[in-house]
Amino acid sequence: MHHSLFAIILCLGCLHTGTESATLNGRITNVSGSVLVGVNVHVQGVSEGAQTDSLGRYRIDSLERRIYIVRISHVGYAVVERRISIEQDAETLDVSLDEALLPGQEITVTATRAIERESPVTFSNVGEKEIQDRFHTQGIPTMLSELPSTTTYSEGGNNVGYTYLTLRGFDQRRISVMINGVPQNDPEDHNVYWVNFPDLASSLKDIQVQRGAGSAFYGPASIGGSINLVTDRFSPEPKLTVTSGYGSYDTRKLGITLNSGMLNNSWVLNAHLSKTQTDGYRHGAWADFLSYFVGGAHYTENSTTRFHIYGSINRDHLNYYGTTRLQTINGRQVNALRDRELRRINPITGDEEIEDFHQPHYEVLHEWAVNPNTTVNNTFFYVQGDGFFDFDGSWGDTTYYRLTAENGFSAVGNPGQSLVRAFVNNRHGGWLPRVKIRSSKTETEMGLEARYHQSIHWGKIRWAENLPSEVFPEYRFYEYKGAKWVLSAYGTHNQRFSDRLNFMASLQLTHKRYRLFDEAYVGNDFTVPFTFINPKIGLNYNATDQVNGYVSLSRTSREPRLVNFYDAANSSFGVQPEFRTEANGRIDFDEPLAKPERLSDLELGAVYNGSRFRASINLFWMDFHDEIVKNGQLDQFGQPVTGNAESTLHRGIELAGAYRPIAPLLFQGNVSLSRNTFEDYTVFDTGTPVSYDGNRIAGFPDFLANLRATYEHLGFRASLALQYVGTQYTDNSENNRQNPQARQALGYDPLKVDPYTAVNLGLAYDLARFTGSSRFEIRLDMNNLFDSLYETHGEGAAFFPAATRNVFLWTKIEL
Known part of the structure; x- marks a missing residue:
């Protein structure tokens, strides 16, 4: 099995082929130099955009050699528009974003949300692109199963219906779960019934998982950690x-x-x-x-x-x-x-x-x-x-x-x-x-x-x-x-x-x-x-x-x-x-x-x-x-x-x-x-x-x-x-x-x-x-x-x- 796995990974790395079209790539950070994950990068006049990955990097392919307006936006930061001329096979555009109070977005970044290089908290972010790239029918615990110290299982075996999650081994009765800042743990039982949200991920914009005690200021007690889900999928375009x-x-x-x-x-x-x-x-x-x-x-x-x-x-x-x-x-x-x-x-x-x-x-x-x-x-x-x-x-x-x-x-x-x-x-x-x-x-x-x-x-x-x-x-x-x-x-x-x-x-x-x-x-x-x-x-x-x-x-x-x-x-x-x-x-x-x-x-x-x-x-x-x-x-x-x-x-x-x-x-x-x-x-x-x-x-x-x-x-x-x-x-x-x-x-x-x-x-x-x-x-x-x-x-x-x-x-x- 290990040989097969190595071969598959090797094949993935060998798929890079040449193209006559141009590529725009770069890295997005905040003013302190911290990488920003899940930043939206959109080239006007082009249907395909990108989001930054866990390294703050993005890549947009199949661009013509001409002048574009690039629009960069992220929760809690001022929108940036840059004019760039694509003249080579690969152009680089690195941008630093300033924090700003954007209408409707402060909800995402306040209260229980941790910020890198500021909050002394152990956490992982899952951005909108990663959610949409991976989700189809599986429960939200299954989507989070690759994060550190996380395990999941489902009663039915195929990750649909009753699914469960642990953080550092602590079951979800001791994990504070919030959707848009609203506590979701059952007040009597403390459990989180993910089966009641079988398609919530289709409306999610962001998930932050914090590990460790006391990571939530209010709501259910966070012993193993907390999970904060945000459902802001409103778009200014129809x-x-x-x-x-x-x-x-x-x-x-x-x-x-x-x-x-x-x-x-x-x-x-x-x-x-x-x-x-x-x-x-x-x-x-x-x-x-x-x-x-x-x-x-x-x-x-x-x-x-x-x-x-x-x-x-x-x-x-x-x-x-x-x-x-x-x-x-x-x-x-x-x-x-x-x-x-x-x-x-x-x-x-x-x-x-x-x-x-x-x-x-x-x-x-x-x-x-x-x-x-x-x-x-x-x-x-x-x-x-x-x-x-x-x-x-x-x-x-x-x-x-x-x-x-x-x-x-x-x-x-x-x-x-x-x-x-x-x-x-x-x-x-x-x-x-x-x-x-x-x-x-x-x-x-x-x-x-x-x-x-x-x-x-x-x-x-x-x-x-x-x-x-x-x-x-x-x-x-x-x-x-x-x-x-x-x-x-x-x-x-x-x-x-x-x-x-x-x-x-x-x-x-x-x-x-x-x-x-x-x-x-x-x-x-x-x-x-x-x-x-x-x-x-x-x-x-x-x-x-x-x-x-x-x-x-x-x-x-x-x-x-x-x-x-x-x-x-x-x-x-x-x-x-x-x-x-x-x-x-x-x-x-x-x-x-x-x-x-x-x-x-x-x-x-x-x-x-x-x-x-x-x-x-x-x-x-x-x-x-x-x-x-x-x-x-x-x-x-x-x-x-x-x-x-x-x-x-x-x-x-x-x-x-x-x-x-x-x-x-x-x-x-x-x-x-x-x-x-x-x-x-x-x-x-x-x-x-x-x-x-x-x-x-x-x-x-x-x-x-x-x-x-x-x-x-x-x-x-x-x-x-x-x-x-x-x-x-x-x-x-x-x-x-x-x-x-x-x-x-x-x-x-x-x-x-x-x-x-x-x-x-x-x-x-x-x-x-x-x-x-x-x-x-x-x-x-x-x-x-x-x-x-x-x-x-x-x-x-x-x-x-x-x-x-x-x-x-x-x-x-x-x-």
């Missing part, structure tokens, strides 16, 4: 975009985007609609998504107002249980994950076991430039989610369904072949104001966060055999309401002591309060408050025009999930609220057993930016107390069961680089090495205390590596990506490290995901120069090029296999 594609597992997609262009010199409207469907790699893992995004922007001399309405109407089959590795087939034990058919088996087999969910988002974002040094922003949002999933509940007895005499039902046997519906209704709204004040040496931002979330949860039997005659259609065997208030104030200050040294300090005071109430049958009603102070300080030093270093120290805290206090959906199982119980049996709701997580994080990094080469190194030391960790078990909804570990330690090093040996060819890569262990953790699962001190924590791989080679010339693009992920343990025993005799038992199933290497290939050609359109691209993506059999994730003895070799053919036309 535009129509049509996309369509088809691929393996009957995966198909059709989309259309309309942009009004500037109306009355003040309005721009944008609308996107798409349909995505797939049968999934695993059997029965089908999905059907109808996605939409509608937006508008109104510009005045000193203000911008934007509104967005987006979401997706989702229907998909359940596939949240993994596949067991060792299975007995015809009396013989086999490794099902190495069998091309058995690994595709989905344990959830009922045709009616489906999910149906719709969660529209409504946003209004207003920015007012009071004067050149003061900007005021206000964001209002509202999220409305309604849906259900139906699952096989045949394992439930009369006690679980409360079909007992004490609840007024006749005595019958246990219900059979039951189909259960779990319903949820979510309402989440808030106001996020902030003000930013600048001077020649300082920049201060202050803001508030006010949010309220309320939910209704219930479960009922849709159908079952042997039900008591008293059961009526709307009978609910559990029902409760949840609520959460969040009120935060924060401030961040940047002090430039010189052109080279920048100091940053931020402080957040946040108060959060859970409530569970109106619980049927049991009647539990409690409120759990939390108040946290989260500080962060850091320094950035620009040693030269190419080299900068930074150091930061932060402290952050995160409250447990609501289910960590009480799993009300399972109260009929005998589940009790997790609070201190007094001697008389009374539950003291003022004394919860689950503790908030508390993390101290030290980051030290350096970056080199050259004209053709970029390199960065970052070291981190994360001292964690009361970390909420997985114990290798799943609840009946397929979610990991968790608990507090007294003390854990996460430390590592992240290396990243990019190199452009010749203009059309770019190499990018990164390596992450870490060690994630329990320092003080004792479990009592068997009634006997067992120390896990020194064990590796489940789900945290020690080694990750990515390499991508991209060749782009005259409308042709070829890109080859290689990813290596090291061993991941699936429970906290580290595959029974302290009990080696257990591993010798007959039929023992190792509790780990083996290391794997994935290779993906993308080929694209833009026919725009022949069709007269702005873009007419045909793209072929081939994932798992060498048809390997590997798993990407596991929980205990259940594993999620990746799809074997699969392809997707994609077309995109812009008029």
